[in-house]
Amino acid sequence: MEILAIICVLLYLVATSCYISFLFYQKDNLEKIGFGAMALSFAVHTLWIGSHIFQSGVIPAFNLEQTLCLAGWATAGVFLIFVHKYKLKITGIIAAPLVTIAVFVSALLPAGPVPENTLFGNFWLIFHVIVILAGDACLAIACGLGLLYIIQERAIKTKKRGFFFNRLPALDILDAGTYACIASGFTLLTIGLVTGFVYARILWGHFWSNDPKEILSVITWLFYAALLHERLVAGWQGKKTAIMSVIGFVVILFTFLGVNFFLKGHHGIFTSW
Amino acid sequence: MTDIILIGLNHKTAPVEIRECIAFSNEETCIMLDTFLQEPTVKESMVFSTCNRVEILIASDDIDKAAAAAQNYISDFKNMPAGKFTPHLYRHEGYEAVRHVFRVASSLDSMMVGEPQILGQIKEAYRSAIRKRTAGVILNRVLHKTFFVAKKIRSETGIGDHAVSISYAAIELGRKIFGNLEGKKVLLIGAGEMAELAVEHLIRHKVSDINVANRTFERGVELAAGFNGQAIHFKEIPEFLKHMDIIISSTGSPDFVLNRDMVKKAMRSRKNRPVFFIDIAVPRDIDPAINKLNNAYVYDIDDLKDVIDENIKDRQKEAARAERIIDEAVLSFKKWYESLDVVPVIIALRKKMEGIARSEIKKTAQSMNGLSEADHKALFRMSESMINKILHDPTLFLKGNGFHKEKSLYLDMAKKLFRLD
Known part of the structure; x- marks a missing residue:
């Protein structure tokens, strides 16, 4: 699980740096790599959250750490669909850093207490x-x-x-x-x-x-x-x-x-x- | 050895009176090339002429004589004393000539840096030289390299990016507002060369409607017919503002033709869809206060000029990068050109043979067990003398001067035959 989280954050960082360089140098390849990295990290992210749900049987939204992580995941997903549909490449320079920050902050936050609560299932x-x-x-x-x-x-x-x-x-x-x-x-x-x-x-x-x-x-x-x-x-x-x-x-x-x-x-x- | 020389004049060295006298039409270029075919000192030649420049590129064993001959031909051909144009001529030899051709084709030497037409014109000139068979190994190489360099510069630097003419700058801005100009509706108020040029650019970008308002309706009808558009009365303008997306104004009116209130009203009924005003008139036709309205953008002639100035500065910056690409290309040409010399070809040929012999001996020796040191040496000696005998005649041939055609052709052929590159 930990290793998934690390890979995920690293891939988001790669995507962010690609998109920022894309803004500066306007090379289409940078955007393509950035988009690829986003897609890949989204897949890893899904795996990460999926494994969590599989282990605990509930959706991980108990505390800020988990919710931020989930919000980052949702943003990445929405971004991928949006860019695929509207081809508005520049969106990457907003979404990629946003997701990275959300996931990164989430990783820094202490894993809060998880209440015993079936309500989340x-x-x-x-x-x-x-x-x-x-x-x-x-x-x-x-x-x-x-x-x-x-x-x-x-x-x-x-x-x-x-x-x-x-x-x-x-x-x-x-x-x-x-x-x-x-x-x-x-x-x-x-x-x-x-x-x-x-x-x-x-x-x-x-x-x-x-x-x-x-x-x-x-x-x-x-x-x-x-x-x-x-x-x-x-x-x-x-x-x-x-x-x-x-x-x-x-x-x-x-x-x-x-x-x-x-x-x-x-x-x-x-x-x- | 064959050398390259370029003589010519351009907008920087010669005034237009001289340029227009010397300029060659396509037919004249062909006649000139035919003349060069008769001239013994000129081995290869190409003539390139536009309204801004005339250049003659020659490969010759005696460049001074060839250049003098070329000048005489021009003087005879154009019926003009040589003294009248020679002070304006520049002359580049060897790699400097090559560099000059690269720079011209990449539009670094143009009046407007980065303009795209020049490359096509050079291609046309080269085609004439091919047809007349005046281009040989050297000029072919120079020109192919030229096209390669020019393309590379265009794709890798921003030298051709961004508009440097008023009408085109306006279109570019329009595309920054609307993204796609397809289907946009255009209103032209008044008439004028620049405004009409802008409309033509817009048509090329597939705008849908062109409407023309002119104080004299007849003139408007005339103009509209040219654009496949529709003429409207001047007093209909406020009504049309509701539907038009791009308004180009160029009237002689001393007052504003469009004021803020008119546009404000129109904005309401067009639900604030963006509208772009291009004011090419002096004094201005469009109230600059309109620019303060939401989703209305006004650019007057000075604004557009500022845009162009900035773009020109950008192009000049890019030109510095282009020069680097050219430096590299000249070096690579130099390498090829030097290899055309006889000695390097013979050495390369010999090296190749020796390499083959060595590796074959090694293979054979491995399969023959118990070969003594002496046997080994004998094998080497045999291969050496075989190589010497095989290469004897080709070497003599390449070193000799009994070529029917040009030496560089044979050297090039020898290199291709043995894959020496």
Whole structure:
């Protein structure tokens, strides 16, 4: 298991360095190697998590260490699908470092106490956790693409083309990528929330329990719902979508981490350390 | 030994009055090459002429005489006293001539560094030389190497990257906004060479609609017909802003043709889809305040000029890298060229034979048991004298001067025959 973790982190590091050099030198081969390394490390990562589930029979989402590792895995998976589908190579310079940091921090954190709790073996819960994390991953990538959009838009508007101008794709392409990420992230988030409610109903007998994480998740959902609505109706194209995607991700980060540091609730255990 | 010489003049050494007098058309080039075929001092030749340069590349055993002959031919041919153009001529000999050809073909010597046409023009000139059979072993090698170097420079350096003309810079920016220009709608306001050139570039990028607005409608119809587009009335512009993605303006109007409010209204109904304004007019047609609107981008002629200046600087930086590639190529040519000399070929031939003899003797000795030291020596002596006898006639032939054709041809052939490279 340990050896899988080490290989996995090393491969993610290789992918990250490939993508960063790709940004500098713009050589297609670097991007190809980076993508290959991501795919390979994702496979190793899956094996790693799979072996964990096989050993303990539950999904490893008990504490921050495990959840971060899982979030990294979900981001890598979402990234691979996204790049395969949209061919937006530049995404790698966002996703690869993000995943590497998540997995690396997770590896540094102490393996927290694992409570004896059969609650984690339930199908609804596994589904809920994975779907929510995949949704968050989409929105994280959307935030990265949004940032790139803001940089590129600034370069074109101010007519000062710096380091990034030739290295980043066109505005419309970045915008379309951000939108695709937000739309799929929002869909996954919706499914995740619904399964969460269903699971709560099964476990506790009621859908809603005023848990801070529940409240914040619904706020996040509403935020993205509003963003998508405005985009479709009022034409919130380009910069507005980009800025909102960044703000949205800050809200998600708070929902994901902040709640557990500042507030309490039944989700606390996921990210405690 | 055969040497290479290049004489010529270009935009840096000669004013246009001289260049246009000396320039050769394709037919004239062929006639010139025919003349060179009659000239005993010229072994191989190629003539290369564009509006910016005329160059004559010659391989000869006596380069001074050959160069003088070439100058006389030009003077006769163009009916021009030699004194009028000789001060503008440059002259490169040997590897410097080769380097010059490499640089010209790689567009390092061009008026606009990195322009792509020059390589095609040189290929055309080389084809003429091939047709007229004036290119031989040496020029073939020089030119093949030239094409190789030019391609390598184009693919490995950024010398041809990024636009250096106003209209092309505008297209490049458009592609940074829209990604793909296919299906975009274009509105041309006014007319003008640069604006029309930009529209032509856009058509090549498969934009879908071209609309032309001109103060005189008839002129607009005329222009639109040229682009397969549609002419619209000037007062329809605000309405059309709602659908157009790229607007190029080049009118003589003293005031803004498009103001902020017009565009702001249009943006609302186009749901903020990005729109790109290219203002080529002086005084400007498009209110620069429009650039402050979300998803609207305005570039005027000065902005585009800045872009070009930056691109030119980038190209010059890349040119330094290209020079390195050329240095390497000249060295590699030098190696080949030196090997054309007789002595190295004979030595290489001998070495090859000796190597074969040695390894065969070794093999034989292994299978024959009980071979004494003396037997060994005898075997070696035998192989030595066989090699000497075999190589006697070829060596005499290569060293002798009784060639019917050019010496380098035979040397090259000998090297190919025995795979001496």
